[in-house]
Amino acid sequence: MTANPLTLPSRSDSMARQRALGRKIVGVFPGRYPREIFWALDLLPVEIWDPPLEMERTGAHLQPTICSVVRLGLELVVQGRCDELAGFLFPHTCDSLQNLASVIHDLLGSGKPCFFFYPPKAPFGEAARSFYRTELEALIRTLEEHFGTLKPERLEESVSRGKDLYRLLASLYTERAGAGLDASNAGFYRAVRVVEYLHPDESVPLLEKFLEETRAPGEAAGPPVVLSGVLPNPASLLDALDDLGVRVGDDDLLACGRRLPGAPDPAADPLEALTQGFFRSPACSTLNAPLRQRMDELLHRVRRCRARGVIFVGVKFCEPELFALPRLRKALKEQGIPSLVLELEVNQAVSGQIRTRLEAFVELIEQTEADL
C-alpha cells in the first residue's frame, strides 16, 4: 500500500497562505457546523480536534476525568497558541465541549470573539428543521457583525464548492469501501483530514489528485474493518493497523464519515441545501439518533466494505459514544461480526497491551475469513 502519495501542506503554512490572500482564520472546536458560510465570508475555519501538544496547563482548569479532545483544545488556548485567530466557533456537541466554550468565553477571557452554533439535538420533526435554518441565519448575522456582509452570490458559490468537496470525499469513501484505493490507513486519513484546515480551493484539487493517484480497483489487500468512534487518532493506531495488514474499509467516526452531509436536492436554495445536508447526514450519537438507526447504519457500513470486524476507537470519558456501545456490539454479535473496544487517549502512542489486543483481534478476523 502507498503510505503517503501526496505531500500535504502543514496547517501553519496553509493558514499563512490564506492570511496572505486576505482571509481571516477562525478556530473551530469539534462538531458540526456549516463551513460554507465561513468560506463565503472569506474566513477559513480551522478545526481543533487533536492538536499535538503536551498537557501542561490544562490541569489547572479541568478535571482529569474530562476527555483528551476537550483538554487538548483548552491547552491550545491557554498555551497562547491562538494569537493569529480572528475568533472561535463552538458548535454544540456534548456537555464537556459546551462548558469548555463557556470556560473560554466567560471565565478565561480569550479576548477574541466567540461564536456559537447549536445543531438541534432532537432532529425528528419540522420544528428541528425550521430551527436549523434559523440557526444558520443567526450564525450569519453574528459573523457579519465582525466580518462584513455576506453576499448571496458568495454563499451560493460556497455551497456549490462544498457540494464538490463532499462529492469527492464520498467518492473516496466509496472507492475505499470497494477495495479500490491503494493507500495506507494512515495515508488515507492524513489526506481526508485536510478538509479540517484547508480552504476548498486547496483541498478539492489535492483530494482529486489523491483519488487519481491511489485509485487501483480491486488491488487493496488485507481484511477490512470498520472504525467507529470520535476520530482516527492516535496516528500510531493507524500505523499499527497498516503493519498488521488490516484495511479500514469504512468509518463511523464523528470527525470523518459521520460528518459527510447528505446530498441536497439540486434546486434547493443555499440555506435549504445546507439544511438538507445536515438532516441527511449519517446517524450520530451526539445528535441523539435512535439506536436502531445507529445499528442499521453501522451494519450497512460493515456490509458495504465486507468488513470482517468493527474496532471501536473510543476516547476515554466520551459519554456520547460510550452509552451506545453495548447495544451496537450486541447488534454486531447477532450478525456474527466480531468487535473490539479500545479506550484511547488522543495523541498517545499505542501501548504494548493495545498492540497485543489488536493482534489477537486480527488473528480472529483472519480466521473468520479463512473459515468462510
Add this chain to the structure above:
Amino acid sequence: MTGAEARGPLSRGAGVRYRLMRDLGAPVLMRGSRFFRKKRVRRAPDPALGPPLACSARLREIMTRHYLLARYAKGALPVAWVTSGAPVELLRAFGFYTVYPENHGALCGAKGMGARLCQVAEQHGYSQDLCSYARIDLAVDLSGQTPVGRLPKPDLLFASNNICQTVAYWYTVLSERLGVPLLLFDTPFNYTDGPRRNDRAYMVRQFEEMIPVLERVSGRSFRPERLQEVLLLAKETAETWGAVLATMKARPSPMTIFDAFVHLAPVVSLRGLPVALDYYRILLRELRQRIEQGQGGVKNERVRLLWDNIAIWPRVRDFATLFAARNMCFVTATYTNAWAETAPYMEGDDPLEAMAETYSRVILNNSLAHRLELMEGLVRDYHVDGIVIHSARSCKPYSVGQYDLKRLLAERLNIPSVVLEADITDERAFSEEQIRTRLEAFFETLEEG
C-alpha cells in the same frame, strides 16, 4: 387518531387495583408504618445537630406512597419516566403517573446501593465512566433490583437536555431497550443571556409536535386550560420551595442544606401535584417556627457554607455530622436553588411559551457566567463564609469549569473554598484520604478566618 378515539395503554382491572391501593391499601399501610416507626428504636440524634424536622415523617410517607402506588400504576394510568429538568407539567395535563429515575438513583445512592448497582450495569458493558444515575437506572432494568420494590415499566420516556446531554443518550438507550417512545425536549444552550427568539419558537414548536403523541399514549385530549392550572400549581410549589430555602438566610439557619437535599424530592418528583405544594406549606410553617424559637439546624452555628453541585448521596449523613461537629452549617446550594430559581417564568398567557422560557433557563442550561453571578449572589444573600465544591465525576455540565469558578470567586469575594472530587452515588469514586486531607486544610482556613 384523536385523543378521544385513542384507548391508550390502560385496562379496567388495573384501574380498579390502582384505586383500591390508592384509597384503601396505601392509607392503611401508611398508618401501620407510622405505628411501627413509633415503636422502632431510633438512632441517637447527633449532639451537634438541631432536633430533626417534625415533617420529615410526612415527607417519608409521601415518597413511600408515591413509590408504592407506582407499582400499581401500570395499566391504570399512562406511566412516564421523566428527567428532573423536563417540563413535567405537560404530562400532568394528560394524567401521566411519573417516575424520576434520577430521584430513584439518589435514593439508591443514599441507601448505599449505588456502587453495587453500577457494577451490574458495568457487567453488561456500560462503562464506569458513564453517569452513575444512568448506570443505576440501567441496572434496575437489567436486574430488577431496587429498594422501592418495583418500578413500573413506562409507556413513554420524557427527557430534556436542559440539565445535560447525558440524559438524552441515556434515554435513547432506554427507549430502544424498553421499546417505548422517547420525547426529547431540546433546549438550546444559553451561551449568552437567556433564550433567543428562534430558541423560543423552536421549543414551543416541539411542544406542539409532542401533543399528538401524548394524546395517543394517554388516550386523553389536550386541554390548554388544564395545562395552565397545572403550571400555576407548579409555579406556586416552586415559589414555596424558594420560600423554604430563603428561611436559611436566618441566623441560625433553621435547617442545613443536607435537610434540604432530602426535602427537595417533592418539588422534583411531584411538581404540579397538590401534594407537593401542601407539603412545602407545612415545612415552611415549621421552619418559620424554628426561626422564631432561634432553633438552628446546627446547634451552635458559627460558620455558614455554600454547597455547589449535586449531593454526594451516600455521604449526606456523614457530611451533616462532620460539619456540624465544627459548628459549620451549609445554608445554601446551587443545586437546591435550581428548582426555585425559574419560578417567576412559569406564568403567561400561553402556557407553552411559559414552559419554554422556564425550562430553558434552568441553571445547567446557562453559561458559567450565570453560575458565577448566581454563586456570588448566594454568598452575599446567605452570608456565606466558605464554599464546598463537589466535582462530581458523573456530572460534566455541573463540574467542567468549577476550578475556574473557584479561582474567580476567591478573587472577587476573597472567600475560601475547597473542591472535593467524588461522585453523586458511586462510592468507589470517593477517596477518604484525599477528601479528609482537603477538608482539614479547608477547616483550618475557615477557623483562622
